[in-house]
Amino acid sequence: MNMHPAELPTAPTATTCPYCGVGCGVLAQPDRLGGATIAGDPEHPSNFGRLCSKGSALGETLSLEDRLLHPEIDGARTTWEAALDQVADGFRRTLETHGPGAIAIYLSGQLLTEDYYAANKLFKGFLGSANVDTNSRLCMSSSVAGHKRAFGTDTVPGVYRDLETADLLVFVGSNAAWCHPVLYQRMLAARASRGAKLVVIDPRGTATAEEADLHLPIRGGTDSALFSGLLATLADNGHVDGGYVAAHTQGFDAAIAQARAIAPDIATTAEICGLDVADVDAFFDLFGRTKRVVTLYSQGVNQAAQGTDKVGAIINCHLATGRIGREGMGPFSLTGQPNAMGGREVGGLANQLAAHMDFDVESIEKVRRFWNAPRMARAPGLKAVEMFDAIGRGEIKALWVMGTNPAASLPRADAVREALRALDLFVVSENVASNDTLGAGARIRLPAAAWGEKDGTVTNSERRISRQRPFLAPPGQTRPDWWAIAQVAKRLGFGEAFDWRTPGEVFREHAALSAFENNGTRDFDIGALSELDTRDYDRMKPIQWPARQGSVRTETRFFAKGGYFTPNRRARFVAVAPLARPAREPAFPLSLNTGRIRDHWHTMTRTGKSQRLSSHIAEPFVEIHPDDAAKANVVDGAFARVTSAHGAAVLRVRVEPGQRRGALFAPIHWTAETSSNGRVGALVHSVTDPFSGQPDAKATPAAIAPVAFALQGFALARGRIGASSCAWWAKATVPGGAGLLFADDAPPDLAELLPDIAAGDEIVDYIDAGRGVLRIAAFRDGALEACLFVGPGRHESAWTFLRAKLGERLTDGQLRSLLLAGRATDGAASGPLVCACHGVPKGVIAGAIEGGACDAAAVGAATKAGTNCGSCLPEIRRMIASARALAPA
Known part of the structure; x- marks a missing residue:
């Protein structure tokens, strides 16, 4: 329907969120100014009123700036x-x-x-x-191919309620805490009430892994070997449902023989996957003796050269145990897009x-x-x-x-x-x-x-x-x-x-x-x-669905009693291929894994409009393990050039102990529109899965080397920020204006970056030419209109403080500390946003912890942080643990 403004609804409109595949219901109330107030729909069965940080910020993304409005x-x-x-x-x-x-x-x-x-x-x-x-x-095409090979058609067997009634939730290649946070919080609530166990299989120490009862930091690309080992162990320990296998499946013997050939025992499985034997044994034992198991998998499984076999290896374990299509049981693909x-x-x-x-x-x-x-x-x-x-x-x-x-x-x-x-x-x-x-x-x-x-x-x-x-x-x-x-x-x-x-x-x-x-x-x-x-x-x-003519429309699971969509109505076990071990290229000794971050979506054409969503992580980055960082001579907070046979990107370095040795991680969101050198898609190789055609975005051979810039800085403005000629830059939306982070060997041109500074604006500056320091603030009618900070190091304190101060008046003390020291003396209450849903920065949470908030619930009561989608809870818990570790005995 095409509506004129006079016909806009006066009551909230029930619609659906445009982000991930959870499919959350949204209530949108137009404000008659081109925007809308956004809330979760409490009657929608996907989210029951809860929204994640991205869904909560949808009202900030509705402007007509940058829209294509005419052919x-x-x-x-x-x-x-x-x-x-x-x-x-x-x-x-x-x-x-x-x-x-x-x-x-x-x-x-x-x-x-x-x-x-x-x-x-x-x-x-x-x-x-x-x-x-x-x-x-x-x-998700590897999931489609895996479903079709096993079931005969692209059928998702289970429903969301299974995630709340399962006793064991196994996450494979899924950082659900960040990528599917509303569904993840439903699972955590069930865990709190029922005691379900969480196992996370992921090379990275993600937010989801931090919440797990058991984290298996698997070597990238070896998931099918892990689940082959699981299948063999299930058979050895008597956990196969022989009745289900005989009545409703085919190909079990070939599949188990191949599984034994790939991973004959727990020790071999652990060696292949780069895991501790005790951890693999614990996972296999937990899976075997727990009846209600749901295995959730996402891009870490799908985006692989053997993605379809990974899906098949997971499905094999559920078919063998008959744990499919029944409440609290089954393989479950977490879809990426709406x-x-x-x-x-x-x-x-x-x-x-x-x-x-x-x-x-x-x-x-x-x-x-x-x-x-x-x-x-x-x-x-x-x-x-x-x-x-x-x-x-x-x-x-x-x-x-x-x-x-x-x-x-x-x-x-x-x-x-x-x-x-x-x-x-x-x-x-x-x-x-x-x-x-x-x-x-x-x-x-x-x-x-x-x-x-x-x-x-x-x-x-x-x-x-x-x-x-x-x-x-x-x-x-x-x-x-x-x-x-x-x-x-x-x-x-x-x-x-x-x-x-x-x-x-x-x-x-x-x-x-x-x-x-x-x-x-x-x-x-x-x-x-x-x-x-x-x-x-x-x-x-x-x-x-299904919603067949003449049928009663109820919540439906598939395959508890067979009825697969193959010619003989039996599920097909898949004998997965042996692991492909591509030769490591000497010029590219590392493996590049790409993915998402918490508050952004795809290439940021929508989320990039929101100042809240741009506040958690404002620039493209690469994660690297400390050992690899030392070998490559790259340091935390500096810059590095990541290269592959296909392209290069210059990214801010994050040294993370939770990153697996030999691997890099970089997010996919930055483009030529939002950064100078952050197009990670340019590096990714075009190796594809032979069944699904899905490209492998998790294991591109890559190298990393330090990049040094003499100067770094940022510009903020209530108006425009001009096109930058700096060697490195990244755009960021900030409250009331625009921001630019940059680095170069020479100071930027003030008129180029801040073209809207007017002759009547009051300019306050601090210049130390010998150290290459330049700090300028422009005021219009007493309010901060724009600023430019340049120097030999990062300006994190000033950036996080000033990005929220455009259009406001600064005290003499604030201005003096910023210009002379380059940091905010009262900046503790600022810092990057931790809770994007409620706009709570790191400093506020730190203050609550110092004030006695001893757990995440207490922090939430004091600040509201973590009380909506919960995707910031792992970070809040890390801050609490860090404060405890630093507290005097």
Whole structure:
């Protein structure tokens, strides 16, 4: 629906968070000024009113700054009609000249199901191209492949409630405390009330690992060996459910033989995985004797060269013990994106058709008849990495990118950026005016609706479909993505098949296809929802699939009594491949692992707008173990250049004892828009899993070396900060303005960095040319307007204090200490934010601890820190432990 401001809802709108796959319900109350007040929806079964730091800060991300509001061709504003005509003409010419293999569309887990369905239908059914893939390929396709190999279809067996009723929760490659915090807090609450045990299998000492009863800091890439050893030990100790295996599975003998060949005993398993024998023994014993076990896995499993085998090795252990599809039991994939599941349901992956159907003859014909498709794709298309390689070779000549930033996020991102520049037709549907992909030569730019304006559905990690409803009027000429697809389809002569007027009509067609000639043979069936009228669709409550016509809609688990979707209805054990041991390149002796941080999402086009979310970690960094740091001569707080065979990045060093020796960790969020040298995607190799095509983002051969700058500093301004020519820089949003951290060998140009300082502003400065120190503060009407600090070292105290003081008046004492000493004497109450939900900085928490708060609950009572999503609780507990260690005996 398109709303005018006068039609904006007066009551809060129930919608769904646009971040991770937990699928939290949100209540959004428009403020009639273009923003909204955000709260958790207490009636939504995913979160029951709780939101994480990112969800809580959604109201800070709704501004129209940096939005793409009008169609553009070659950088010039144009009309929708002209832009759509060119899109249609470009794809038509490419098809006629080069055939369907020369066109592609690259989608996003940020899209709604209706957007995904429309794109998949047009390309696979009417243009004859299966080159339809998604950035979800980068995060969960190994889970899809693992499900299909074992179950016959991409079925998530369990539900969220299992995470609260399990007696053992095993996290594999998942930092859920940071990446899925709301769900994680549900698990911790159950642990507190029921005594469930937590085991974390992760090379890094993450926030989740800190909370664990047992942490296994596994050698990267050896997860399948660990679970092979577990399978062998389960069999040796009599923990196999022989009745379930005999009645509902196949391939057990081959799988157990392969498991014994890979990891025949606990000692060998520990040696392969780089773990203590006692820890492996404890984990195997706990898994074996605990009936209710859920194994949760995420990107540390999926983003690997043997990711599908890792998934298979985990599933094998649950099949062998019959711990699947029953309350508190099963393998559980923690999905990364808000609608990665919806994309899987409609065939948003190049190797799938819609409604969980594959490219077999029967399914192709079934979908063709339902769509009355004139040019049905007959074989899988190119997966993401293959697709962009084909673009680089000139084989794909026309590309449409929707809602994602492949020039920053794909492996070998520099090569991707260059490949995009060579396209004959390059179309991008986006809601931001500038990003790395748009800057790579996008000729046609289509303004897409953003969260708050979108209308449709998403599916979360437990198969629950929720409505994402609009509560803001679409700004400028922004339009839904499904609408843009339909308009192009009409121009190509397919108007009747794409004659949708509302997203509800798209959804009903999608639901009808799921039930078409199904008769229980496919897991995904939401036929009951195909009968929703417009009013019912608008009011639709969160519902879990399957929702078959005529069936009672209840919480559903799969496979407790078999019923798999293989030809003989039996699950398939997988004999996983032996571990691949790539040869270490002497020039790149370390292994680079990439991932997320607590308060940012993907490439920060949304979270980067929030000053709270930018306050916890403000600059790109690399974590390294102290032993590796000493060998490489890099020190904590300094800079280092991380290189691979594909690119380089200059990052701030964090020496972390919890980082595994021989490995580096760097976050994925910084791009060419937000940093000078922080594009970690440029380093990642393009090695992919042979089954899923998912790239390995966890083990790129890399090297690290120190980088020295004579000067470091920061600039803050209530207005603009200009483009920086400094050798190293990173942008950060701050309260009431903008911030820039930088480093160079020469002082920056004041006019360049702070172009809005006016002649009438009062300038107060401190200059020590001999030491290279420059500290300037500009005041307008007595309030801090801008400042610039430069010197030979870091300015952490001044940065953390002043970033919150723009627009305020400083006392003479504060100003004197800042300019003369370079630090804030009363800065203890500042520092980086620890609790982003409630805006509580480190200094306030430290003050509460000094005042007698002896545990996290007491800190929460005193400061509110840690009382919302809980993702800051590990850091709070670390601060408490540190204070105790320093306290006099």
